[in-house]
Amino acid sequence: MACRISELVLECADPERLAAFWSAVLGYVEVDREEDGSIEIGPPGTGFGGPRPTLVLSPGTGAPSRPVRLHIDVSPTDRDQEEELARLLALGAVPADVGQTGEESWHVLADPEGNAFCLLRKRIEPVGQE
CATH class of the missing domain: 3.10.180.10 (2,3-Dihydroxybiphenyl 1,2-Dioxygenase, domain 1)
Structure with a gap:
């Protein structure tokens, strides 16, 4: 048994802006929105658990403490x-x-x-x- 990548999480200052950008780049749509302001985007019609990973744009707390x-x-x-x-x-x-x-x-x-x-x-x- 093995794992597969189901989602990638990217901390950001403006989840709305990055969700719009990455949706346009990848042809993704919004699949979920959390109370903390996180927006999950993914392939139309499949979302989380599909053949391609989703991308979660999560509000960060500022500049990363170490390089990504x-x-x-x-x-x-x-x-x-x-x-x-x-x-x-x-x-x-x-x-x-x-x-x-x-x-x-x-x-x-x-x-x-x-x-x-x-x-x-x-x-x-x-x-x-x-």
């Missing part, structure tokens, strides 16, 4: 990398410098709160179309 060592990688599903880069920038992502050389095949970006993520080159099939 986990980041999200995304891959385009219906366009090439440059077209997807343009779409992500239009949604509010910004280029980020984490010490890359410029020779990488991926783009390092930051979401509206500065959380780094990477846009990979390889196009993948959407879940359910593999």
